[in-house]
Amino acid sequence: MASYEFRRIEKEWRQYWAENGTFKARDTNNQSKYYVLDMFPYPSGAGLHVGHPLGYIASDIVSRFKRHKGFNVLHPMGFDAFGLPAEQYAIQTGQHPAITTEENIKRYREQMDNIGFSFDWSREVRTSDPKYYKWTQWIFIQLFKSWYNLTSDKAEPVETLISEFETGGNGQIKAACEQTAVFSAEEWKNYSEKEQSSILLNYRLAFLSEAMVNWCPALGTVLANDEVKDGVSERGGYPVERKLMTQWSLRISAYSERLLQGLDTIDWTESIKEAQRNWIGKSVGTSLRFQLKGLEQNVEVFTTRPDTIFGASFLTLAPEHELVSAITTPEYKEAVDTYVTVAKNRSERDRMADIKNISGQFTGAYAEHPFNGQPIPVWIGDYVLAGYGTGAVMAVPGHDSRDYAFAKHFGLPIIEVVTGGDLSVESYDAKEGKLINSDFLNGLEVKDAIKKTIEEIEKKGIGKGKTNYRLRNAVFGRQRYWGEPIPMYDTDNIPKCVDEQDLPIILPEIDKYLPTETGEPPLARAKDWTYKGLPLETTTMPGWAGSSWYYLRYMDPKNDTELASKEAIEYWRDVDLYIGGTEHAVGHLLYARFWCKFLKDIDVVPFDEPFKKLINQGMIQGVSCLIYRVNDSNKFVSVNLKHQYETTPIYIDINLVSNNEVDIEKLKTWRPSEFMNAEFELENGKLICGTETGKMSKRWHNVVNPDDICNDYGADTLRLYEMFLGPLQDAKPWSTQGIEGVLRFLRKLWRLFHNNTEETFFLSDETPSKAELKTLHKTIKKATEDIDNFSFNTSVSAFMVCVNELQDAKCNKRSVLEPLCILISPYAPHIAEELWKLCGHTESIALTPWPAFNPEYLVENEFFYPISFNGKVRFNLNFALDKETSEIEKEVLSNEQTQKYLEGKAPKKIIVVKGRIINVVM
């Protein structure tokens, strides 16, 4: 037997696992289950880089550990296969996205296989597979067929709503819905089918409506709020505009409160929970109506500070507010029209970039103060958002900084109604102080004043306490090809859903992946895109549709009659451990929770939250290398010389560099046109590059492929090394400094099982020494605890300590090394399997029981106490652990060295902490 041949070993064991189905999760049985899930990847053309496997390695360690612990482990993998890049590629090349996707998946699969993950590939899912998206479409139909009853606080079938309408109209119904005029049962029955349909759309959880959407012209599609960052699209960074369009949306807002409350029941990091709380944006306040002078209409506003009502000196409406044109007086019409037009045409981005510029326009209208009858001018201003609250605010410049800025700018009155600030300098926004200038509120504290004001408002019948959420309904239709078709069709402008037995509606073939000449989505190009002879919906679902429920499909991936069988869902239930990146904080993770709650309401799943525990792995960053070109020349200078010149940095491939030294010959062949005839100014004979840490990307030429690492060092080394890099959650730059140490460790481990020349496998059956058992059991304890704490880096370190100690002890005893093999197997499964086989076992190590920890081996009967004086450790003394404290004190005091440090003084007291430390207080 030769030395540690990782390439051969790893290849053989991967083959063994595949052939023997070692990691197949068993269907329902009596064994306890454990469900470990990774966020499945979108298979991009770039393949995996070393950052991707970080989370997969961690989840794989947990999975393997749980198998050793006797659990039936579900550890599946699949692909989020619908998405924009494949479609963009298709537009450029004409290549069908399905083909590109298939190729990419193949590549991903190979790369993952190389790392030796224990995925149960027999359960693989792909969101673009019709057998899969059949059920994505099915869920959509269930959403369409449901409304949200606020009384029972759950989704219910639309039939129940219709029968309510038929018996009592909609006056008594409390539902999460759009504003709908009140009608009686009689009126309902007299409505046409079309009228009824459009009313029902106001209630359905999947609904078609005309709404302001984020339109991205460059991508030719609408985007959900979480797909837009800083006014540009998250993918591609293209500008996004507001546009009024008829769109399918999901009424996620109905679930705002449950999505918020649910956060308290799950074990996720505080930062992600906080991000979701923020996104949901609950705010408790009051809605109240201001009567307009000389008009019938009133303006409804939402405020969290009803107590400041006597400080309200004007109202501001969003430019898009529906009352604007009705209330504007002829005198101001032109100015208002101009303002509204400008505001509407400004993109989201411009509006955000322009926060500091205050703009607004008086409408000429006045409202009446509900308590003192004073006239209050009505303005419009784009600092008020149409989409939040009622799109109108009562402006209290004294106690709201935005109203303050607006009032200052337009010279409107600023009234102080809460004490504590200096209004000549800034507004006083704090919810603390006493009310003044406020009639019946004078003298009250803010908290009490809020209560009192709400009482008075309700007494007058002009408003009531109200809770608002920032969470907007999610736009669901995309004007794109490569996504799930929305299973809806249209009869005379009445949207209807496809019969469930006709699912899936399969994505049709089309000639070009572009919108039609008339601007319709690509699906409009499909021949005969109809259902029952009627036109099918042409938009497709967004990327997050398929990923919102995929965790359920793994439980029963081949089921043709249900998304997963009741028994499978009942057995596997929610995900015990979910690992993935933080980038999905408010997208995928919120939508998946929403769908889970909905599926609970319609009795498909028996739980309320899909992911019990969530761990976010940190990003492995790339380190890019830069060289510096002297401006207007073909000369490149070493990094420490660049301050002498005006230079431009250029990113070069990291493979051209070792230890920050650029290989100039390689550089020349890398890009001959640029470097072949270049001049280089060196320092100490070397061209040293600069470095920069950031995302790993082709663009910066800093991508490290895990395949290369597996080939050079082995998959086990890669796995151990990625874990050894630091805590899983931390971001860390990739560096191969140190990977050698891990490989060296595995070689040492290998040698423990072999004779000195590494040639022959050799274990002894002798009884281990006390010290050897201590080393082993210390490691068992640590390895077990660390996995429970997801502290994988410290385990690797513990293995190294263990192997070092056993090597020092020249230990080759079977009863020590076999358990060690099991401990290491979740981390470095290939070498563990090989050594296990060499030990004479014929079965895979994967299901071998985890070694039991025996604390007796760690018990010591004496301890080498540090003796400290006022907390400073000076020397050590050995005492038996069961020695009386008074005895220890006596001996410490009489010790010669103690006398030296006491300098003749008497100690005030002595503190003896058993097995820890002794402190002499002087």
Added chain:
RNA sequence: GCGGAUGUGGCGUAAUUGGUAGCCGUGCCAGACUUAGGAUCUGGUGCCGAAAGGCGUGGGGGUUCGAGUCCCUUCAUCCGCACCA
């Protein structure tokens, strides 16, 4: 502005959860074996100091016999949200 995190040797990190700061690994220094090594092994390595000793966990303060760990305050960096009434 609001919220979340993080600050420890040259570097990545560790610390029995209030008890000897720096485990493990890199890097560096020295040595051994070698024709040779970017292989392997051994020893050393927080800083200052010849030593005794002193200093040391971003800074300042506090609680404690004892603080990297708890409290207050301050600084720096990273991430998320943000005209949300």
